[in-house]
Amino acid sequence: MSSAYTTQASTPVFIAGPAGQIETLLDTPAGPPVGIAVVAHPHPGQGGTAEHKIPQLLARTLQAHGFVTMRPNYRGVGQSEGAYDGGPGESTDVEAVLRHLQAEYPGLPVALAGFSFGAFVQTLMVARLTAAGDAAAESIQHLILTGMPAGALSETLSYDTPPVPAHTLVVHGEKDERVPLINVFDWARPQELPVVVLPAAGHFFTGKLPGLRRVVEGYLRRPA
Numbered sequence: 001m002s003s004a005y006t007t008q009a010s011t012p013v014f015i016a017g018p019a020g021q022i023e024t025l026l027d028t029p030a031g032p033p034v035g036i037a038v039v040a041h042p043h044p045g046q047g048g049t050a051e052h053k054i055p056q057l058l059a060r061t062l063q064a065h066g067f068v069t070m071r072p073n074y075r076g077v078g079q080s081e082g083a084y085d086g087g088p089g090e091s092t093d094v095e096a097v098l099r100h101l102q103a104e105y106p107g108l109p110v111a112l113a114g115f116s117f118g119a120f121v122q123t124l125m126v127a128r129l130t131a132a133g134d135a136a137a138e139s140i141q142h143l144i145l146t147g148m149p150a151g152a153l154s155e156t157l158s159y160d161t162p163p164v165p166a167h168t169l170v171v172h173g174e175k176d177e178r179v180p181l182i183n184v185f186d187w188a189r190p191q192e193l194p195v196v197v198l199p200a201a202g203h204f205f206t207g208k209l210p211g212l213r214r215v216v217e218g219y220l221r222r223p224a
Contacts, residue, residue: 010059013070017096019089020081024097025050025071027063034066035141036101037111040094040118042147044077044084054115054146054205054212061213065220067111068104072097074121087117091124098125098136111142111220116178116203119148120161127162143168144216147203149179150187163191169219170194171212173201 010025039062041055042048050071059069074090075082082089098110114122122145129137143164150161164170172184174197181197188195196215201208 010071014079015097015100017072017075017080017082018092019075019083019085021079022075022081022093022096023050023073023077023079025059027059027069027071029063029066029068031066033068033105033108035068035109035111036098036105037062037067037069037113037142038094038097038101038122039069039071040090040112040114040121041071041074041077042115043117044074046117048117049073049077052115053209055113055118057209057213058113058115058144058146058216061216061220062111062113065217068101068108069111070097070101087121087124090117090121091128094121095125095129095136102136102139109141110136110139111144112140113142113144113216114146114148116147116149119145120150120159123148123162123164126164130165140165141167142220144171144219145169146171146212147173147176147179147205148184151183153179153183161187164193166191166193168193169196169216171196171198171215173197173203173205173208174199175201176203178203 013026039059073080149159152158
């Protein structure tokens, strides 16, 4: 499917969010959209924004597969209003973007993607929607989590990452220096959830981005 679409420049779009204005970057396919997607960026305290290289890669891959894609800057990042909330607030920001896209493109399947802290944010939103029996949860066809934090990362930092649907794609670097691979295995094992490991890749997939793109493309092409 990807050959049927070409990428275009991102367009800044501002929408209303729970903490005020949310700044987003919109990527639209050249052809009729087949779905809508929201891509979440890494931790703002470590320089994460919607323009980070991995959210860009995820957005462009989704765009090339026909998805109308939005990358929000969380509250307090860029021109988005509000202040950092440690995950829960950011997940409501992502939900606001999803609701906006669903209103603009009703009935289309949903793809969610995130990198690092952004992947964690997506799991929080999906868990909340699922627990509430929200119809939006049933429309999530693709969930892509890359470099996702789970478990204890230091003496003062730990992530209680919720379980995810069985169709989720989890991609992690073998040599991730920030989130040990064993943490992700420990999180995935009770769910019997496969984890795709990119050999020799670090947390930021430096030098391994083509491999990451191929994995995501393969996932998007899988039978529905």
